[in-house]
Amino acid sequence: MKTIQCVGILTSGGDAPGMNAAIRAITRAAVYKGLKVKGIYRGYKGLVTGEIKEFKSEDVSNIIQMGGTILKTARCKEFKTEEGRKQAYENIQKEGIDALIVIGGDGSLSGARIFAQEYNLPCIGLPGTIDNDLFGTDITIGYDTALNTILDAVDKIRDTASSHERLFFVEVMGRDAGFLALNGAIAAGAEAAIIPEFSTKDDQLEALISRGFRKSKTSSIVLVAESELTGGAMHLAERVKNEYPQYDVRVTILGHLQRGGSPSANDRILASRLGVAAIDALMEGYHNVMIGIENDEVVYVPFRKAIKNDKPIKEELVQVLAELSI
Amino acid sequence: MKTIQCVGILTSGGDAPGMNAAIRAITRAAVYKGLKVKGIYRGYKGLVTGEIKEFKSEDVSNIIQMGGTILKTARCKEFKTEEGRKQAYENIQKEGIDALIVIGGDGSLSGARIFAQEYNLPCIGLPGTIDNDLFGTDITIGYDTALNTILDAVDKIRDTASSHERLFFVEVMGRDAGFLALNGAIAAGAEAAIIPEFSTKDDQLEALISRGFRKSKTSSIVLVAESELTGGAMHLAERVKNEYPQYDVRVTILGHLQRGGSPSANDRILASRLGVAAIDALMEGYHNVMIGIENDEVVYVPFRKAIKNDKPIKEELVQVLAELSI
Amino acid sequence: MKTIQCVGILTSGGDAPGMNAAIRAITRAAVYKGLKVKGIYRGYKGLVTGEIKEFKSEDVSNIIQMGGTILKTARCKEFKTEEGRKQAYENIQKEGIDALIVIGGDGSLSGARIFAQEYNLPCIGLPGTIDNDLFGTDITIGYDTALNTILDAVDKIRDTASSHERLFFVEVMGRDAGFLALNGAIAAGAEAAIIPEFSTKDDQLEALISRGFRKSKTSSIVLVAESELTGGAMHLAERVKNEYPQYDVRVTILGHLQRGGSPSANDRILASRLGVAAIDALMEGYHNVMIGIENDEVVYVPFRKAIKNDKPIKEELVQVLAELSI
């Protein structure tokens, strides 16, 4: 394989706080090691349309603290077609990019995997998603910030009048993974989490109601992982209101605010470590791996493993929530 | 009228951040001037049921920074009946309370007014509501904190991917008053506010759509004052999705998190000033007035004026939003 | 006077949160009214060196929430000389700037005043300083955010172990004005403020010590306005340690962190209103005035009045602190 002299970076999928810290780390580590860096805008879309710009060290100054991603993200149907990827590869060649670093979630890494196979281009993935649902890394970029954002919201809700039989549903992200809802509930001292890993949401609600939510006299807060569509918590609230009119039910839907905000210390340090490691990996000849953290050490995870496997919820944490919400 | 020697305090209606700062200020100012203080729990309910406790200076230590109210609030149907108020007055006499200070919104001050008239009890009101909809005071306790909470949420939403034709609806409180939505929109740099002071919400939405939300290429954020029921923004989103499928619409419903949180500097200073002034007013023989701030000076507003009049939205601010969201 | 078609903007002196919101408002209001806008970098320095760039509406997108100033500030010795101002005026002419809007404090407005007189250039000032020490406006851009930053710091300090006779000095900004220290102390529930408006700092310390700081058993927190040099609180701490060894004294010096941070709702709304009003004022033919807010209405204050007069501390607030820190 030829020596890598120029690295392209893109962010793809839903934003996650810390993506900018990762872009900064990749850029600076690359410059530090004598490589050129090219920023690709709007995810795979910019690869297809050629929206690409050289990045110097100063282009990533003062971005480590910013939410979102200066490279933007977008959906890109074209990249899902062979024709689109062909065009993307032509831009890769035109720009002299020798390797591609993709920051994103499951779908983004799948795209990188296919592209790498078709064109024999060294690709590295960085796990960037608030849902924390990538296998092979203990934690993903953005998860810690989103968790703290949820916490901040629930803390505020708990401040309000603690009357009998008031019930708050707080809908959080995590369509397919309950990490945010479960850990958010533990951290916020909430009464319960309704998450996709267990039985249906209606069944989980039924179980909560049948145990009377909570014995104590104050109000109860339940975190609900979002369903296919935003607003599922509204449906649960309707059910409770109809069947148990004695409950005063209130709903908060956090929505996209969970994707924003200045990244936490953890997310910035994680992103910085993974960004530096991505360049090291490329220089050592690794490719088609996701860079992760396991047991506080950098690890390389083949794309297929990171994408195919589900990351399980820790039983210990389910028990912690159960014991502490008595 | 007999000399006042013991003051009762209660908080009523929806919580507002800064209520604790007001409780602290009233208690300490009263103690400073040699009065006794009694805390009444759960609003008028505690008056009816006799849930009343003496407060010393140290009982209000370390609460100035807390959201919610250590006195709790609750709805109280009994106090709306003559029988209930009779029972309340008996507790007032039993506890030796000579004057009552009520912290709350419109409804809470109406209750105080009736009670004061029926039993000739000196009552003082403090404007405590995040909605800022009390006449006779430039600002109410809790409003500034709620505004900053909304701002923080919208800032996070703006961080996320700025793609074409993405539309965010953020539902905020203010059923009858658009202060939070309008000022929140200005402060957050949002595109528009849909508020109750103007035409129907559907009409305001239509107007926004017809002007294309915004000419620029980034996403648009619209703050929506809540309707009778939480979730009205969800209805607006459905309408846009059905009629204008090209828009990618997302909804956040802030709900009760706007009532919580550590109070801002402004709310704490306001609550401290009003609390001190409430005791001064009582000592000078004033009663049945709300203590407000106008032009940065403490003012006394008769209950009937504070309750009956609507506080208007400043035209200047509507214009500021219009000019700055181009 | 000729019609104004192009407006120059600069920020000068110490940064204040909300300066970006003001830059955005001026730019957008100007564009809305058909004017051209030029951003001048590094305060008066950029005027002298010609570091000037045209600003479009999109150049100020997504900056309302940022601390600091995208135009930067710097000290500029050259502008204090006639030669420097001559060069500045040549750049003004070269760029076709018809009027200048300066955002800054006392010193910055003095510069604008002299420049306006010498070259008959319409100048408008916006009060931008965290110290709140400009006469003619109830509040300056940046003050509310700095106050909340101080509050946040003191809240954290109060969380820590409340043991007998522990004494915390927190040094805050405000060399010549005690607004931040006094109002910060009220808002934070601190025991006292040592401010420049009263006797010497050593005398104020002596008075505090002689009254035993506070009767209660918990620790005491004293806010100290900074002296000529940062670190004056360290000197007070040394004095207490030497003379009263029973006190366990700790010092926090907030320093420049008070100048940063995302602006509060109040600061953003204030900056937005003042920015819009600045353009209105120019179009109506006003010049050599500072735009302020008094009693929640926009006012025009002649430069000489804003600069020459001192803004007094409200006696009521000194009393509020005294009563509530018992």
Added chain:
Amino acid sequence: MKTIQCVGILTSGGDAPGMNAAIRAITRAAVYKGLKVKGIYRGYKGLVTGEIKEFKSEDVSNIIQMGGTILKTARCKEFKTEEGRKQAYENIQKEGIDALIVIGGDGSLSGARIFAQEYNLPCIGLPGTIDNDLFGTDITIGYDTALNTILDAVDKIRDTASSHERLFFVEVMGRDAGFLALNGAIAAGAEAAIIPEFSTKDDQLEALISRGFRKSKTSSIVLVAESELTGGAMHLAERVKNEYPQYDVRVTILGHLQRGGSPSANDRILASRLGVAAIDALMEGYHNVMIGIENDEVVYVPFRKAIKNDKPIKEELVQVLAELSI
């Protein structure tokens, strides 16, 4: 050993955010498993003086989000004497406490170790210190919150005017351990960290100066771990000012504000897990161990190992900071 039926809890040493979450978790897990709980106030002092109170599940409601510790901490000379410990043990017997759980740092666990040996009392330690300097656990309760507090401060400082050759020193805690300074510097995007693990602070400063702090044109931020006495950063600033007058040097000393604040999600989850595990450990017959987290699993670490060993700084992180501050 007799069956454990009643558990005593105390917090000792400097406060750490998350201590309340640990108290809550221990109390609730104990109640859940049928044990009695007694809260001991002011650390070992309350053990000696008998300031002890039974804790029910509701006594720990609504404290998970609070900084500080509801049990207070204090220094206690008496407990360092045999006589003092004898009195402490008498109180233990009088209260019917069968096991003691101590939340604190190095010194606090040393106290527990001696006490456990002398009186054959089952003791469990929980690592509670913002310094993160306990061996045998990847992370200590309070560290993550303190790191984010530092970050927040440095972010604000970076907002301010970025002029040439301005140098900010930010003094952070960590007398004997550079975790906060080093990781804070990485997370904040600072230029350097001066920490106790390396050469003397003066030497580290010399090295920074000789490499010109940073090549780029913006200001430099250096995090400095505190020395024996608060204010060491002031000394470094003086040195730079004297020897290199071209630098405009500013100092921030964070001090005790790093110990306060609402705990982060991480700290609350950690404290909750460790608290539940502490009760499990006692029920399984473990004693004289610190409960830690290693590789995201709960571990039991004998006191002597936790106390005696130093936790090393990761070389990888030193390199990350070096590469990214170019």
